[in-house]
Amino acid sequence: MNQFNIRRIYAVALRVVRQLKRDRRTIGLITFLPIFLMVLFGYALSGEMSGINLGLVESGGHNSQMSYLEGVKDFNLIHLGSESDAEKQILDGKLKGAVIDLPGEIRVLLDASTPQIANAIMAYVNAGMGGDEQHKSGVRVGSAVDDGLAKKTTKGPRIAQRYIYGYDLQTMDSVGPAVVGLVVFFFTFILAAISFLRERTQGTLEKFMVSPMNNLEMVSGYLVGFSLFAFVQSATTLLVVVFLFGVPMQGNPLIAFLTILLIGVVATVLGAFFSNFAKTEFQVVQFIPLVILPQVVLTGVWWPLESIPEFIRPISYLLPLTYSNDALRMLMLKGASIVDILYPDLVALGLFFLLVFAATINMIKRKVD
Amino acid sequence: MGDYAVVAKGVAKSFGKLKVLTDLSLLIPKGSTYCLLGPNGSGKTTFIRAIVGLLRLDGGELYVLGQPVAKVSEVYSRIGYMTQHKALYPDLTLQENMEFYAALYGVEGKKRSDKISELLGWVDLDEHRNRLAGNLSGGMYQRLSLACTLIHEPDLLLLDEPTVGVDPKLRQAFWEYFNLLNAKGVTILITTHLMDEAEQCKVVAYMRGGKMRAEGSPEEIKRIAGLRPLLKLWAKDPELAASRLGTGGFDVRLIGERELQINLDDHSQIKDVLELVKPIDLRLVEPSLGDAFLKLAEAQDA
Numbered sequence: 237m238n239q240f241n242i243r244r245i246y247a248v249a250l251r252v253v254r255q256l257k258r259d260r261r262t263i264g265l266i267t268f269l270p271i272f273l274m275v276l277f278g279y280a281l282s283g284e285m286s287g288i289n290l291g292l293v294e295s296g297g298h299n300s301q302m303s304y305l306e307g308v309k310d311f312n313l314i315h316l317g318s319e320s321d322a323e324k325q326i327l328d329g330k331l332k333g334a335v336i337d338l339p340g341e342i343r344v345l346l347d348a349s350t351p352q353i354a355n356a357i358m359a360y361v362n363a364g365m366g367g368d369e370q371h372k373s374g375v376r377v378g379s380a381v382d383d384g385l386a387k388k389t390t391k392g393p394r395i396a397q398r399y400i401y402g403y404d405l406q407t408m409d410s411v412g413p414a415v416v417g418l419v420v421f422f423f424t425f426i427l428a429a430i431s432f433l434r435e436r437t438q439g440t441l442e443k444f445m446v447s448p449m450n451n452l453e454m455v456s457g458y459l460v461g462f463s464l465f466a467f468v469q470s471a472t473t474l475l476v477v478v479f480l481f482g483v484p485m486q487g488n489p490l491i492a493f494l495t496i497l498l499i500g501v502v503a504t505v506l507g508a509f510f511s512n513f514a515k516t517e518f519q520v521v522q523f524i525p526l527v528i529l530p531q532v533v534l535t536g537v538w539w540p541l542e543s544i545p546e547f548i549r550p551i552s553y554l555l556p557l558t559y560s561n562d563a564l565r566m567l568m569l570k571g572a573s574i575v576d577i578l579y580p581d582l583v584a585l586g587l588f589f590l591l592v593f594a595a596t597i598n599m600i601k602r603k604v605d
Numbered sequence: 606m607g608d609y610a611v612v613a614k615g616v617a618k619s620f621g622k623l624k625v626l627t628d629l630s631l632l633i634p635k636g637s638t639y640c641l642l643g644p645n646g647s648g649k650t651t652f653i654r655a656i657v658g659l660l661r662l663d664g665g666e667l668y669v670l671g672q673p674v675a676k677v678s679e680v681y682s683r684i685g686y687m688t689q690h691k692a693l694y695p696d697l698t699l700q701e702n703m704e705f706y707a708a709l710y711g712v713e714g715k716k717r718s719d720k721i722s723e724l725l726g727w728v729d730l731d732e733h734r735n736r737l738a739g740n741l742s743g744g745m746y747q748r749l750s751l752a753c754t755l756i757h758e759p760d761l762l763l764l765d766e767p768t769v770g771v772d773p774k775l776r777q778a779f780w781e782y783f784n785l786l787n788a789k790g791v792t793i794l795i796t797t798h799l800m801d802e803a804e805q806c807k808v809v810a811y812m813r814g815g816k817m818r819a820e821g822s823p824e825e826i827k828r829i830a831g832l833r834p835l836l837k838l839w840a841k842d843p844e845l846a847a848s849r850l851g852t853g854g855f856d857v858r859l860i861g862e863r864e865l866q867i868n869l870d871d872h873s874q875i876k877d878v879l880e881l882v883k884p885i886d887l888r889l890v891e892p893s894l895g896d897a898f899l900k901l902a903e904a905q906d907a
Contacts, residue, residue: 247708255696258737439690446657446686447709 244449248457252431253464262427266468270419274476277415287312288353291322291334291345299393302337304364311360319343333357344397354399361395412483413492413564414537416473417557420496421503422528424466428458428507429520436511441600451597459504466500478568486571492564498582499560502589506556509596531557559584607671610635610761610792611656616665618651618815625651627815629665633794633808638787640803641796642898643812649796650689652812653763656794657686670761682710685759689766691750695739699730699749702738703756710757724752727782729775743770751779755786762786764795768802780805800895811898819901823894830900832892836867836878839886846882853881 256262290311292302306313314331316322322334322345332353336343344361346354435441444454470493477483485492510527514520531537534544535557544552552558563581566572574582611633618626625648633639641649654660656669658677667674670683677684693702700721707717725731728748733741738749747770754762768776780802783793795806803809804823811819811826819829827833840846843863850857855878856868867878875889 241711243711243713244709247705251694251697251701251705254701255694258696437690438694439688439692440694442659442688442690443686443692443706444709445659446681446684447706448682448711449709 241449241453244453245457245460248449248454249460249464252458252461255431256427256461256465265423265427266465267472270423270469270473271476273419274415274473275480277411288333288356289314289331290357291316291325291331293317293319293322293334293336295319295336295338297337297339297342297393299337299342301342301361301364301393302335305335305360308360310356319345335361338393341394341396344395346397346399358397411538412477412481413568414535414557414561416470416477416496417499417560417564418532418537419473420466420469420500421531421557421560423469424462424500424503425507425510425527426520426524427465428462428504429511429514429523430507430517431462432458432508432511433514433517433520437516445600451600455505455508455593455597455600458508459501462504463497463501466497466504470496470500483568485568487567487573491574491577492567495560495563495567495577495582495585498585498589499556502556502585502592505589505592505596509592509599512596512599531555534558536561556585556588559588608635609633609668610637610670611639611794612666612668613652614666616652616655616667617663618648618655618660619663625815626655629812629815629817631810631817631820633792635792636787636790637808638783638793638795638806640806640809641794641812642798642800642803642809642894643796643818644902647812648815649812650765651815653686653765653794653796656763657681657684680761682757683760685754685757685762687750687754687762687764687767689769691746693738693746693750693753696737698735698737699725699741700734702749703753706753707756712757720756720758724755727778728752729778744772744775747771748775760791762791762793762795764793766796766798768797768799776802800893800898803894809894811901813902813905818905826894826901827892827897830892830897830904832897832900834869834872834892835890836869836875837888837890838865838867838878838882838884839863840865840882840884846884849881850878853877 256266288311290305291314292305293316294302305311314325316325316334319334319336322331322336325331326334326345326347332347334345335357336345342361344358346357435444474489474493474496478485478489506527510523511520514523530551534548534552535541535555536544536552537557541549541552541558559581563572563577563585566577566581609632611631613629613631616626616629617624629648629652641652643649651660655662655667655674656677658669658674662674669677670680672680694705697705703721703724704717707713707721712720721734722731725734728751730741730745730748730752733745738746741749747767751764751767754764768779771779783795784805787793795802797803807822808820809823809826810817819826821829838846840863843859843865847857847859847865850865850867855874858866860866869875869878872889
């Protein structure tokens with residue numbers, strides 16, 4: 237084989253970019269669809285709610301929150317006699333939550349199956365404490381929960397929350413960072429898979445095989461080209477979650493950006509790899525349930541890994557988004573540094589990339605026969 | 606070995622149970638135009654793919670430009686390979702397609718722009734160079750594909766049905782260019798269904814069922830098939846002429862009232878015929894290569 241040639245890599249990258257550039261719909265896909273999706277997710281996560289059935293139990297606390305809650309028009313308030321009564325009604329699905337007014341403590345019971353509503357309720361309870369006026373007319377959970385749950389109780393009663401149904405849910409803020417990774421992964425994967433498939437169906441792949449360019453150069457060229465594409469996407473999605481939905485960015489935005497880029501690169505090689513198993517573009521679409529959906533469900537985008545049954549969890553650890561989700565959450569929500577996410581997250585993503593990259597190059601070689 | 610661009614000895618390849626190439630042997634001299642002819646599924650494309658190392662052979666030996674086929678990648682920069690797929694990017698312009706292939710082969714700078722202009726001019730697409738390749742007609746697409754294949758001035762040109770969808774006038778231009786390349790020492794291996802194209806080649810190989818059935822110049826192939834030139838002749842006294850020719854040892858028949866048909870062994874016999882009879886008119890009918898292949902196929906089926 238010929239030596240590694242940067243110019244040939246550049247030629248492939250330039251070509252990929254030229255092709256994408258000319259494909260108007262794909263440009264739209266790259267820039268606007270992520271925004272659209274993020275907006276959709278954003279509002280789904282943080283949308284204002286109304287008509288929420290909320291139980292109130294007076295247990296001698298006489299805290300000011302109770303009268304505040306009385307004034308919130310989004311709630312249908314139902315006064316109940318005891319905490320156990322409230323719990324039963326939540327389990328029955330009649331209530332979305334209940335606030336118990338105890339001396340020195342506000343206890344909030346929340347329906348864990350509807351986290352958005354649970355967060356909205358929490359936000360109101362917290363708002364009632366600080367007298368924060370912006371919360372009065374409907375709450376945007378995405379941003380409100382942040383200062384709500386990570387509360388600063390300087391005075392007034394302690395707020396305790398208890399989820400009915402098992403586990404404690406993470407705040408919806410935590411979905412934001414993960415969704416960024418998911419969106420970038422999804423589009424890059426599909427586009428890379430189709431692009432690679434076309435190389436084969438157009439016969440250009442066969443011409444590559446008979447040219448001085450080797451597979452390493454070809455796949456590298458693709459990576460460079462698609463990184464640019466992932467670059468644009470990472471930037472737009474990140475900007476949308478941070479500025480439109482107020483998901484915090486506690487850590488270094490550049491490292492968050494690079495992490496998203498890394499997941500884009502992983503998606504590119506994974507797309508290239510899977511394209512070997514497809515004969516038509518229709519078959520590429522069939523990879524969505526196979527490759528994308530497990531990552532939506534099993535990598536902790538919506539609910540924590542801990543809530544996934546243990547016998548399935550090993551699969552989670554084989555999926556790249558598990559690591560990017562964790563890394564992005566650590567970066568954006570907890571202000572982690574690059575050292576904090578290096579192991580296992582970045583190392584795992586790096587290993588995953590190398591493994592699939594090597595497999596792809598080998599695969600192309602064999603597939604031609 | 607040094608005189609041949611491609612040497613195949615007993616090459617065999619099967620896909621599962623299907624034997625595509627069985628004991629195929631041939632020599633392609635450097636600087637020749639070698640044509641692989643044969644019906645669909647006869648193994649022509651498979652053989653070309655074997656030459657460029659895209660297939661693992663089941664048996665036999667194969668050398669390409671002096672290299673055993675296992676090391677053919679070392680001479681990739683000297684091979685131009687045009688597949689039946691056009692291998693172009695419809696969403697790039699003609700110019701961009703050519704630039705891309707030029708870059709793959711390290712053709713850069715002024716040489717690149719000169720070569721692109723030269724080739725686009727030759728395939729008559731220069732005025733379209735900024736159009737998207739996807740908007741071209743089938744024949745234009747084919748021409749662009751050929752131009753891309755030639756961008757790096759290969760020594761060995763492998764053309765798998767290069768003139769499909771190209772109109773006769775341009776097809777002629779293609780062949781003029783092939784001859785020009787040939788004169789520069791480029792070896793051309795071409796597959797085709799078209800007999801008139803095969804006639805232009807120095808060597809024609811007839812493949813069938815993965816085997817070489819006949820090989821030689823178009824004239825030799827016709828002879829192998831038992832086809833000879835036919836002389837049609839009209840004389841004042843056809844019966845007298847027929848008997849004279851008959852005694853002269855010619856294979857002659859009287860057709861209708863006046864027409865004589867004489868099967869010639871070769872063209873030099875025309876002179877002998879004219880010494881025996883003075884015709885009013887005569888016409889030489891050459892057997893076509895197509896007839897030869899039909900006859901060969903029939904003989905092999907029988």
